[in-house]
Structures are given as structure tokens and as C-alpha cells.
Amino acid sequence: MPITRLLCAALAAASLLGLGGAAVAQEDQFVPLLVYRTGPYAPNGIPTANGWVDYLKMINARDGGINGVPLSWEECDTAYNNDRGVECYERLKRPTAAAMMPLSTGITYALIDRASADKIPLFTSGYGRTSASYGPVFPYVFTAPITYWGGADVVINYIADQEGGYDQLAGKKIVLVYHDSAYGKEPIGTLEKLAAEHGFELELIPVPHPGLEQKAAWLRIGRQIRPDWTVMWGWGVMNSTAVKEAAAVGYPMERFIGNWWAGAEPDVVPAGDAAVGYKALNFNGVGTEFQAIQDILTHVHDAGNGTGAREEVGSVLYNRGVFMMAMLVEAIRQAQAIHGEQVLTGEQIRDGWEALNLTEERLAALGLANFTKPVQITCVDHEGGGQAFIQQWDGEQWQQISDWYLPNREMLFPMYREDALAYAEEKGTEPRECEGVAAPTSTAQAAPAGG
Amino acid sequence: MIYRDAGQFKTSYASDQAILPISQDRWFMLGLLFLAFVVIPLIGSDYWLSTILVPFLVFSLAAIGLNILTGYAGLVSLGTGGFMACGAFAAYKITTAFPELNIVLVFLSSGVIAAGVGILFGLPSLRIKGFYLAVATLAAQFFLVWMFNKFPWFTNYSPSGVISAPPRAIWGDVIVTGATATPHARYLFALGMVVILALMAKNMVRANIGREWMAVRDMDIAAEIIGIPMLRTKLLAFAVSSFYCGVAGAAWAFIYTGSVEALAFDINRSFQVLFMVIIGGLGSILGCFLGAAFIVLLPIFISNVPGILGVNVAVDLVSHVEFMILGILILFFLIVEPHGLARLWQIAKEKLRLWPFPH
Numbered sequence: 113m114p115i116t117r118l119l120c121a122a123l124a125a126a127s128l129l130g131l132g133g134a135a136v137a138q139e140d141q142f143v144p145l146l147v148y149r150t151g152p153y154a155p156n157g158i159p160t161a162n163g164w165v166d167y168l169k170m171i172n173a174r175d176g177g178i179n180g181v182p183l184s185w186e187e188c189d190t191a192y193n194n195d196r197g198v199e200c201y202e203r204l205k206r207p208t209a210a211a212m213m214p215l216s217t218g219i220t221y222a223l224i225d226r227a228s229a230d231k232i233p234l235f236t237s238g239y240g241r242t243s244a245s246y247g248p249v250f251p252y253v254f255t256a257p258i259t260y261w262g263g264a265d266v267v268i269n270y271i272a273d274q275e276g277g278y279d280q281l282a283g284k285k286i287v288l289v290y291h292d293s294a295y296g297k298e299p300i301g302t303l304e305k306l307a308a309e310h311g312f313e314l315e316l317i318p319v320p321h322p323g324l325e326q327k328a329a330w331l332r333i334g335r336q337i338r339p340d341w342t343v344m345w346g347w348g349v350m351n352s353t354a355v356k357e358a359a360a361v362g363y364p365m366e367r368f369i370g371n372w373w374a375g376a377e378p379d380v381v382p383a384g385d386a387a388v389g390y391k392a393l394n395f396n397g398v399g400t401e402f403q404a405i406q407d408i409l410t411h412v413h414d415a416g417n418g419t420g421a422r423e424e425v426g427s428v429l430y431n432r433g434v435f436m437m438a439m440l441v442e443a444i445r446q447a448q449a450i451h452g453e454q455v456l457t458g459e460q461i462r463d464g465w466e467a468l469n470l471t472e473e474r475l476a477a478l479g480l481a482n483f484t485k486p487v488q489i490t491c492v493d494h495e496g497g498g499q500a501f502i503q504q505w506d507g508e509q510w511q512q513i514s515d516w517y518l519p520n521r522e523m524l525f526p527m528y529r530e531d532a533l534a535y536a537e538e539k540g541t542e543p544r545e546c547e548g549v550a551a552p553t554s555t556a557q558a559a560p561a562g563g
Numbered sequence: 564m565i566y567r568d569a570g571q572f573k574t575s576y577a578s579d580q581a582i583l584p585i586s587q588d589r590w591f592m593l594g595l596l597f598l599a600f601v602v603i604p605l606i607g608s609d610y611w612l613s614t615i616l617v618p619f620l621v622f623s624l625a626a627i628g629l630n631i632l633t634g635y636a637g638l639v640s641l642g643t644g645g646f647m648a649c650g651a652f653a654a655y656k657i658t659t660a661f662p663e664l665n666i667v668l669v670f671l672s673s674g675v676i677a678a679g680v681g682i683l684f685g686l687p688s689l690r691i692k693g694f695y696l697a698v699a700t701l702a703a704q705f706f707l708v709w710m711f712n713k714f715p716w717f718t719n720y721s722p723s724g725v726i727s728a729p730p731r732a733i734w735g736d737v738i739v740t741g742a743t744a745t746p747h748a749r750y751l752f753a754l755g756m757v758v759i760l761a762l763m764a765k766n767m768v769r770a771n772i773g774r775e776w777m778a779v780r781d782m783d784i785a786a787e788i789i790g791i792p793m794l795r796t797k798l799l800a801f802a803v804s805s806f807y808c809g810v811a812g813a814a815w816a817f818i819y820t821g822s823v824e825a826l827a828f829d830i831n832r833s834f835q836v837l838f839m840v841i842i843g844g845l846g847s848i849l850g851c852f853l854g855a856a857f858i859v860l861l862p863i864f865i866s867n868v869p870g871i872l873g874v875n876v877a878v879d880l881v882s883h884v885e886f887m888i889l890g891i892l893i894l895f896f897l898i899v900e901p902h903g904l905a906r907l908w909q910i911a912k913e914k915l916r917l918w919p920f921p922h
Contacts, residue, residue, distance in 0.1 A: 149879030158879075189866070189878040194827055195618065198820055199863060202614040203870075221725040221822045225742030241723065292712060294723035294824050301722045318712075321826060531722065538659060538719070539729055539741070 140184035141177070141444060141455050143168060144204035146214045151191035152322035153216075153348035155378035156429055160215060161187070162420035163433020166408045169419070171441055173411040178444050179453040192348070194218045201226065207457050210444050211235040211254075211465075213436060217295035225539075228252040232458035233443075233465050237436045238263075238372055238395060242298055243531035245495035247466070248543035250532065254465050256439060257487045257498020258395055260345075261527065262519030263371050264299035266393060266500045268306045269517050270369070271341050282311035285339040289329060289346065289354060292318035296345045299371070302524070303343075315339065323350025326357045334361025344370045351379035359386030366391065372500065376428035380505045388507040395500045396435045396484050398510050400426035403479030404434060428510055431483075438478055439487070443468050466491055485516055491546035495528075497521070566915040582765055599754055604747050613746040613819075619859045620753045621814045626839040626851035627764050628807030633837070634845035635768050636800035637780025638688050642700035643808050643836040645684075645707030648828035649677040650809025651816035652717045655726040659719055666731040666740060670756070670813050677809020678802040680707070685801025689793060692783070704833055711825035727822035740817040749818050756814065760807065765848045767803065776800055777846070808836075842896060844903025853904035857896075862889055 145164055148157035168183050177183055188200035197219030201212060211233040214220050220240035227234040234253045236244070242261045244253035258266075271286070272278045288303055290296030300316060307314040315337055317329050323346060333342060342363065346354055351374045358368055366389045370379070375392020383390075400406065405426060413422050424430050447456050447464025456464075468489040475481060487496035502514040536543050566587050573579040583589045607616070625647060632640050654673035658664065684703035688696050711717050711724075718726050730741035738744045739752035767773055775796045778786035787793055816823040835858060843854020865885040869876040900907050 147878060149877070150882040154879070186870075187878045189882045191882065194824075195820060199614045199618075202610045203867070205610075217723070218725075218824060218826070221723065221727065221824070222820045225727065225821050229742045243722075293826050294725045297723045321829070535727075539727075540662075 139455060140182050141210055142206050142208045143183055143185040143440070144201075144206070144209050144212055145185050145187045146190050146197060146200050146204070146212060146216075146219065147187050148190050148192045148215070149187075150189055151193070152324075153192040156348055156351075156373070156376060157192065157215065158420065159376070159378070159424050159427055159429040160433040160436075162418075162424060163430040163435075164213075164437045165419045166412050166425070166430075167404075167434045167437035167441070169412045169417055170404075170408045173415065173417070174407055178441060179448055181448070181453060181455055183441075190214070190216065190219060192216050192218075194222050198222050198226075205230055205232060208455055209458050210456075210461050211440055211458070213237070213440070215239070217241070217298065218293055221294050224250065224253055230458070231462070233462045235436070235440060235443075235465075237439065238432075239295065243528045243535065245493065246525075246528045246532035247490070247492045247494045248532075248546055249536045249541070250494065251544060252462060254489060254494045254496075256468070256489055256494065256496035257484065258500055258519065259495055259524075259528075260298035260371070261302040261524050262495070262498075262521070263393055263500060264302040264343075265306065265519040265524060266517040267343050267369055267371070268303070268310070269520070270502050270514060272310070273514075275340075278310050284312040284341070285315065285337060286312050287315045287317055287333055287337060287339040287342045289317045289319060289326075289333070289342060289344045291323060291346055291350055292320050295347065295373075299343075299345055302527070305523075305527075319346070319350055319354070322348060324353055326350075326353055330354070330357035330361050330363070334358070334363050340367065342368045344368070344374050346370060346374040346379075350374075351376075352382040355380060355383040355387045355390055359383065365389035366504075369393070369502070372432075375503060375505075375510065377510075378429075385507060387505050390505045391502055391513070392505075392510075393500050394428060394503045394510070394512075395498055396428075396432045397480075397482065398426065398428050398431060398503070398512075402431075402483050403481070404438065404483075405431065405479075407479060408434070435480070435484060438480060439468065439470070442470065442474075442478065465489060465494075468496070470496075493525070495521075566912070566918070568916075580769075582769070596758070599758075600751070604751060607750075609746045612750040615860060615863055616750055617746075617753050617819050618815075619855055620750075620757045621811050621819055622836065622839060622855040622859050623852045624757050624760060624814065625808050625811035625836045626843060626855050627761060627848060628804045628811060629836050630840045630843075630845065630848070630851050631764060631768070631776070631807065632800050632804035634840060634847065634850075635773060635780060636776040636797065636804075637692075637783075638685075638797065638800060639693065639697040640700040640804070641697050641830070641833050641837065642681075642684060642703035642707075644828040644830060644832035645704040646677050646681055646805040646808035647812030647815060647832065648707050648711055648825055649680045649805070650674060650812030651823055651828070652711050652726065652825075653677065653809065654813035654817060655728070656717065656719075658729060658731060662729070662731075666733055666817075669731070670810050670817075673813045674806040674810040677812070678806040681801040681805025681808075682798050685798050685805075688797050688801065701830075704830055708825045708828055711828075723824070725822055725824045726816065728817040731817075740821075742821050744818075753814055753818050756810070760810065761848060761851075764803075764807070768848065772796075772799060780846075838893070842893060842903055844905030847903070847905035849908065850903050850905030853908065857892075857904065861892070865889070 147161035148154055168185055172182055188204050190197040190200050197214055201223055209232050212227055213235050217239050220236045223234055236255050238258055242259040244250040245255045245259055272281055303314055319326055344354055368390055370392035372393040375394055380387035412418050443464040444461055446467040447461040450463050451460040466489055470487040485499040487498050489496045499516040499518050501512055501516050503510040504513045568585045571586055583592055629643050632638050650673045653676040654669050657672055658669045687699040718724050728741045730738045730743045733739045739748045775791045778791055779796055839854035839858045842857050844850025862885050865888055866881050
């Protein structure tokens with residue numbers, strides 16, 4: 113029975129290897145990685161995931177971990193699919209998980225309750241449920257540095273600047289083209305509120321997943337509605353398709369603005385020259401001139417250990433992945449300052465998240481000077497007062513074309529609170545008390561630093 | 564040798580008509596139930612219970628729903644996802660409007676609402692059949708998902724269109740839905756529900772109504788001639804099928820993921836359930852479970868293999884290999900046994916009866 117013998121040998125080898133693998137993970141701080149390297153969103157998922165992994169590799173290679181505690185990680189491919197994301201979460205969850213980063217608003221919604229119950233921080237940087245920024249109701253969710261509602265406000269602020277002031281917006285037509293999912297619907301409430309306030313007309317055009325069919329939508333925009341500005345909340349192949357279709361109906365690219373998930377190289381390169389002039393939001397620096405990125409090139413790529421291609425380093429999403437992971441590593445460092453320099457649980461790292469304070473000096477020390485704006489998380493405010501700017505594609509690379517914008521959080525924060533309290537009421541939970549911190553402090557603190 | 568019914572005499576109609584006429588089968592089923600209700604909750608990890616077994620149970624329920632319609636009544640449907648969405652959103656609306664209502668009643672009433680919608684979309688089946696009916700039910704699929712996406716009333720005006728299951732207790736403070744429920748409570752609740760509903764389905768297809776469905780499936784004109792009312796039979800098939808799908812949808816949202824958007828019930832969900840029914844075996848309740856196991860468990864198993872073996876393989880490679888293996892296995896099983904896994908199981912039982920002799 114050679115087959116039986118072969119099977120026995122394989123099983124024995126498997127059990128040995130399995131034991132060996134399990135033993136390593138004990139004295140490392142574990143970082144679970146929910147990635148998507150397959151499916152229609154992979155072009156955007158891959159550079160982000162590579163940025164995460166390269167930063168972790170760099171911290172281990174350059175510093176030997178965080179204060180001597182090495183980092184370990186494991187990936188699980190969600191394919192941007194919500195039920196697969198839940199399965200991956202359950203597979204990777206450990207008591208020592210530093211934070212879950214689903215990189216998908218849909219998966220975030222599915223995980224908010226679970227992660228809170230399991231006491232694992234959920235770090236949804238620039239995506240996810242906006243109202244989860246309200247710390248008293250969502251103690252385990254962190255949305256730093258900026259939310260979709262903040263992003264929507266920044267876009268309208270930029271448009272108002274181009275038109276010559278908010279009072280010029282009255283009677284203008286603005287179209288929102290959005291991925292018809294939890295993700296794409298996030299900015300609608302804010303845009304509707306701003307439309308009522310400033311008197312512009314808002315048209316909503318949903319695009320069904322995965323977004324490859326947009327001919328009808330763009331014919332309507334280009335021939336019928338003819339808006340003054342078009343804003344897009346898209347992701348994956350939807351973005352490049354939209355740029356191509358917009359060009360096909362002759363819509364001016366200078367008046368087409370994507371959000372920060374619709375403004376990376378994979379979104380414009382497939383559209384070729386048609387994409388020149390297309391604009392998008394961003395909240396992180398682009399290019400390789402930053403010290404942290406240089407360290408990755410030296411310690412990871414030069415050592416032949418890079419996760420992806422070397423050319424990818426410095427691209428929009430790669431750098432955003434680095435930024436997210438840098439915030440996560442900094443949160444672990446803060447948690448170590450509170451709970452001791454050892455392997456910590458997710459519950460302890462949560463305290464580090466709430467103590468996270470990325471000042472200009474701290475960002476410079478991390479090698480991220482001029483990379484982004486300061487972020488300070490408090491018990492009440494889990495968004496942290498980040499800022500965003502507008503960038504434009506010149507056919508070769510993304511160029512920053514505006515100053516940094518601070519979202520109008522005096523308007524937004526009460527909206528966060530209202531939605532979060534409605535959620536707490538629906539769930540029958542009591543918001544926790546935050547001692548001596550009045551909301552929204554972030555706006556007041558971050559305003560002087562703003563550009 | 565062990566699986567032999569010699570000496571087991573049936574002395575009453577009741578014993579002759581039992582679901583499991585052979586005592587070995589009865590013991591096997593009892594053992595299986597013991598395993599499912601007692602052993603698995605004792606030894607299963609949280610990961611196993613909440614992400615492998617619960618979706619398996621939910622999909623089994625949906626597959627039973629579709630199998631009643633397609634496998635027994637012969638009415639091809641691509642609207643499963645839509646009917647599941649009906650159940651999920653109805654359960655959410657009911658439980659947020661009446662928080663005091665017991666979750667079991669919420670699930671049942673959401674099933675009834677889905678059944679009503681199913682009857683409505685089943686009306687075309689009185690005039691059209693085959694592929695044309697499949698297209699008509701496809702309309703139901705797209706319309707329902709669009710409706711839940713379009714009108715914020717269904718999601719209680721949630722800004723993102725996502726509904727999230729509030730914690731609800733089945734008895735006292737035993738919470739079975741939402742994220743605060745323990746994996747054990749969720750698993751046992753889902754299991755209890757699936758066992759009861761599967762038993763009901765099994766009895767339904769063995770009774771009058773099931774025979775009428777099969778008569779309609781095999782030749783509807785002949786069935787009409789022998790006096791089977793088309794209107795009642797076909798619409799009942801749609802109602803019962805949608806009831807099961809609706810409860811499955813509610814269970815998906817409330818027990819499995821805990822939060823759901825309409826997109827979770829898109830056309831791919833319908834196809835997934837249809838594949839389960841085809842691979843498991845049309846016209847077989849057991850086949851629903853086998854098909855659900857094949858489609859739900861196999862991909863998870865394949866993607867876990869490198870982890871179990873301790874080998875470091877890139878996750879994208881694993882995902883691609885998973886697609887390939889699953890595709891090859893589907894082809895393999897459909898070529899080897901076009902009647903599905905349930906038929907393979909039946910053949911295995913026939914062979915076991917003669918074992919160790921070949922004839």
C-alpha cells in the first residue's frame with residue numbers, strides 16, 4: 113500500500129511542521145493582515161498590503177522590533193468579500209493581535225461588533241464607519257487620520273475655493289458617482305447637508321459592484337446632467353473604468369475629483385493619456401524622498417527582501433500602507449509605555465491607540481516629516497484631526513496642487529455623535545464616560561498646525 | 564456485513580413509512596445529532612463554530628429552500644439571494660420595531676414575509692417554465708436587492724445602507740444573535756433551527772404536497788390531468804421555498820455575519836446556492852447538506868491547508884489554487900455522478916449492504 117504509506121508520511125510531516133509553526137508566535141507581537149491580492153480590487157489591495165508588510169519588515173530589520181519585541185504577521189486573503197473577511201478575521205484573531213485593518217468598509221461593518229466583543233482594536237484608516245470616530249460608543253474602533261464625511265467636506269471646500277468662495281456654489285451642479293455599497297454611500301449624508309447649506313444641486317449616481325459597466329452613467333453625466341463638478345467614491349477597477357468613460361464622453365478631467373481611494377496609479381495608468389488632469393484627494397505623501405521610505409529601500413529591498421516590485425515603493429497606496437502601519441506600530445509603542453515593553457494584548461494596545469499623539473516632531477522622528485499632518489487620538493475623538501489635500505495626475509505622477517485642508521469638524525463631530533448614539537440605542541449599549549475631555553478638541557488643537 | 568437489514572421486520576404502516584426504515588440508519592442519525600449537539604460544541608473552537616459550521620448550516624437551509632422549488636417542483640429559480648435579502652431585512656425591521664418580540668417569532672415572521680414575496684414572484688410560473696422562468700426569477704433577484712439598496716426605510720435610514728443585528732435573547736439572557744452572543748449559543752441556535760426545519764422539509768416532500776410537486780416537475784400537463792391544481796401547487800412551492808430562504812437570510816444576517824448590506828445577497832449568492840443544490844443532488848434533502856458542505860467548507864479547508872502544514876505560501880497563490888481545485892472538483896463530481904453527491908451516498912449505501920461481497 114504505497115499510497116497509504118505516503119499519506120502517513122505526509123501527515124506526520126504535517127503535524128511536525130504544524131507544531132513548529134505554532135511555537136514561534138509566542139514571544140512576538142502579532143499583527144494580523146487582512147489583505148486582498150485577488151479579485152477585482154486586487155490592483156489597489158496589493159500595493160497597500162506590500163506597504164504594510166515592508167514597513168513591518170523594516171522595523172524588525174532596522175530596530176529589531178518595537179523596544180526589542182519583534183513583530184510577526186500573517187496574511188489572509190479576503191478578496192474584498194465580506195463573508196470571506198469575517199472568516200479571515202476569525203482565523204487570524206488572537207489575544208495578542210495588535211489591530212485588525214480590513215481595508216474594506218463592508219468588512220469593517222461586519223467586524224465592528226465582533227472586534228469590540230473580542231477586545232481587538234479595529235483600525236480603519238480613512239475608511240469604514242465614519243461615526244465610529246466617536247470614542248465613547250466605539251472604544252475599539254479608530255478611524256485616524258480622516259473619515260469619509262471629512263473627505264466629502266474637503267472636496268466641497270476645494271470646489272468652493274476654485275469657484276471663488278462658498279457663496280458661488282449656489283446653483284452649481286455636483287454629481288457623486290459612487291460604488292453602490294456601504295463604502296460609496298458614506299459621503300452622501302454630508303454632501304446632502306452641504307448641498308442644503310450652500311445651495312448647490314447634488315445628483316447621485318450609483319455604480320454596481322464591481323464597476324466595470326458605467327457607460328449609461330457617464331452618458332447621463334456627460335450629455336444630460338452636464339455637472340460643474342463630478343466627485344467619485346470608487347475603488348478597484350471601477351476607478352480606471354470611470355476615468356476612461358469620462359474621457360469617452362468628453363468630460364473635463366480638471367472637474368473630476370476622486371476620493372483618496374480613487375487616486376492612485378492603478379486607477380489612472382490603464383486609462384493612458386485620457387487620465388491626464390484627473391484629480392483626487394490624498395492624505396499621505398507620494399514618492400520615495402521620505403526617510404521612512406528610504407529606510408525600507410535600504411533595509412528591506414536592498415537586502416533582497418522586498419514584498420513587491422521595487423518600482424512600487426513610493427506610489428500612493430504603497431505609501432498609504434506604510435503610513436497606516438507606522439500609526440499601528442506607534443500605537444503599540446504607546447501601549448508599551450503604559451503597560452511595559454513586552455508582548456501586549458489587543459485590550460492593552462487599545463490604550464496605546466487612545467494615547468497616540470503624532471506631532472510634527474514625532475512624525476519627523478519616524479521619518480515621515482512633511483508626509484502628513486499631525487494626528488492626536490483622544491478618548492472622545494478617534495479620528496484624530498487629520499487633514500487632506502488635492503492631487504492631480506500629470507500623466508507621469510501625482511502632483512500635490514492644493515494646500516492641506518482641515519475638514520469642518522465643528523459641523524461634522526455632532527453628526528458623528530448623533531449617528532453613534534443612535535447606534536448605541538439600537539444595540540442597547542451605554543456609551544462609556546470619557547474623563548475631562550470635551551468634544552471636539554481635535555479641531556481646536558489641529559487648527560494652528562493646518563496649512 | 565454491518566449494514567444489513569435482514570431480520571428487521573416492518574409490522575405496521577408507521578414503521579414502513581418511517582424516514583429511516585433501517586435501524587442502522589436510525590443509530591447513525593442519532594449519533595450524528597449527538598455529535599452535532601453535544602460533541603462539537605464541547606470540542607469545537609470558536610473559529611470552527613462561528614465561521615465554518617454556522618455558515619454551513621445557514622447555506623444548508625437556503626439550499627433546502629431552493630431544492631424544494633427547483634429539485635422537487637422543477638421550477639428553476641435564480642431569485643434565492645433576493646428572497647434571502649427579504650428575510651434578512653424583514654427580520655431587522657421587525658426586531659427593531661418590536662424589540663420585545665422573541666427572536667424565534669422574528670425569524671418565523673420574516674420567513675412568512677419572504678414567502679409572501681415569493682408567491683408574488685411565483686405568479687409568472689403559472690404561465691412560463693424552464694429557462695424563461697429562471698429569467699423571471701432573475702428579475703426578482705435584481706429588483707429586491709435594488710429595492711433594499713434604494714429605500715433607506717429598510718435599513719432604518721442607516722447612512723451606509725448596512726443593517727446590523729441587535730443582540731436578542733432566545734430565553735432569559737441567553738443571547739443568540741449579534742456579536743455579543745457566544746459562538747456556542749449561535750451555533751446551537753442555528754443547529755436547532757436547521758434540524759427542525761429540515762425535518763419539516765423532509766416530511767413535506769414525503770407527503771401529499773411533495774408528491775404533487777414531483778408530479779408537476781416530471782410532467783405538468785399529466786399532473787393537471789390527474790387533478791393536481793397548478794395554481795396552488797406551484798405557488799405553495801414558491802411560498803415554502805421562499806420561507807426557507809427567508810429564514811436562511813435572517814440567520815445569515817443575525818447569526819453569522821451580524822451585519823449585512825443588500826450587496827451580500829447579490830446574484831452570486833443565488834448562483835452559490837444553485838450550485839450547492841446541483842452538486843448536492845436535485846430532489847434530495849440530504850443533498851442540500853452535502854452540497855453546502857462542498858461549496859462552503861472546501862474553499863475554507865483549501866485556504867487553510869498551507870497554515871495547517873506550516874508552509875509559507877503567498878495568499879494570492881492559495882486563493883488562485885483554491886479556485887482551480889474547486890473548479891476541477893466540481894467538474895469531476897458532475898462527470899462521475901451527474902445526480903450529485905446525494906446519489907453517490909446512495910450508491911455507497913447499496914454497496915455497503917453487500918460488503919464484503921461484490922454482488
